[in-house]
Amino acid sequence: MPLAKDLLHPSPEEEKRKHKKKRLVQSPNSYFMDVKCPGEEITCSSGESTGPQELEKGCYKITTVFSHAQTVVLCVGCSTVLCQPTGGKARLTEGCSFRRKQH
Template identity: 45%
Template sequence: MDQDLLRPQYESEKRKHKLKRLIQAPNSYFMDVKCPQCSTNNTVFSHARGIVTCIKCSSQLGRSTGGKLQLVLGAKYKTKK
């Protein structure tokens, strides 16, 4: 057997479905998105549904693609832990 079943490689585990991994974990996360117009940090879900707008200036930060959120140009993000 070429593969170690107790210590699988990271790349092979990442490709598997979230429920078929050795340690089950979701693919989604929360992130801080910085608005390109007013520089306010907004907490957003990575797989949000619909249009996400800034709390302060109401400009569009991203839109849903059916999966992950697609951010607008100039919007920077950092994942929360």
């Protein structure tokens, strides 16, 4: 372990681990992201038909979501749950893909 540490040029790994207020340049941990509604095939059988029917669920619409959302976010098109809140970052539903928005 080196005794001399360069405080003006910390490594990116060190900066990520630090608290958002104690970094060399303050920056938030949160961000906005584009979440795509998942397209899922659900097999269900109705009482009158002889075989299972394939129903397509999901509309592939893109919704803007905050990374630390505190409420359940639903898709505008099909009302599918896109993410659920946790104590910190929101948990995306399985099958959802996301892209971090640029500033």
